[in-house]
Amino acid sequence: MKPKTFCLNYLSQLLVVDPTLRYTAYKALNHPWLQHGITKEATAETKDAVYKSIDVYSKEGEFKKLALQVIARKSTTAEIFKLRKVFDGMDTGGDGYITRKEFKTALTKTGSYSPEQIIVMFNDLDVNESGTIVYTEFLAATLEAHGRIEEQRVVEAFDNCC
Numbered sequence: 001m002k003p004k005t006f007c008l009n010y011l012s013q014l015l016v017v018d019p020t021l022r023y024t025a026y027k028a029l030n031h032p033w034l035q036h037g038i039t040k041e042a043t044a045e046t047k048d049a050v051y052k053s054i055d056v057y058s059k060e061g062e063f064k065k066l067a068l069q070v071i072a073r074k075s076t077t078a079e080i081f082k083l084r085k086v087f088d089g090m091d092t093g094g095d096g097y098i099t100r101k102e103f104k105t106a107l108t109k110t111g112s113y114s115p116e117q118i119i120v121m122f123n124d125l126d127v128n129e130s131g132t133i134v135y136t137e138f139l140a141a142t143l144e145a146h147g148r149i150e151e152q153r154v155v156e157a158f159d160n161c162c
Contacts, residue, residue, distance in 0.1 A: 042085035057141035058124035068140035
């Protein structure tokens, strides 16, 4: 079946009025068209780049962290898809934020950071001091790992703020 036909078939199954004939949520989420080309986990290379970026971010000044937070909020899903995979991999509880324990577990597996470094990095990422890392805090710390900081993005982020 052609990709376009496959997509139309999938969408038509979601739009069936009779709920007994419509795809269930489970069937819809596991449909081959939706799963095609999507891996559940980030590559080791992406994870490594993200962890290194977190380390660099934790040493940045407050102004740069704030600027990266603004840029993170303006980023589109397409731009940050790989970063989302890493976040989801670290968020083992699936609740939308990374706890201290989840963060420590993920970074300990790399063997590159001491327990003290991990604590410092976590605290530096937790900008709102909630005791957890929310997605925009994570994204701000990892945008540079994905090569998404460009002059135009900075201009766009701050164009409407003042």
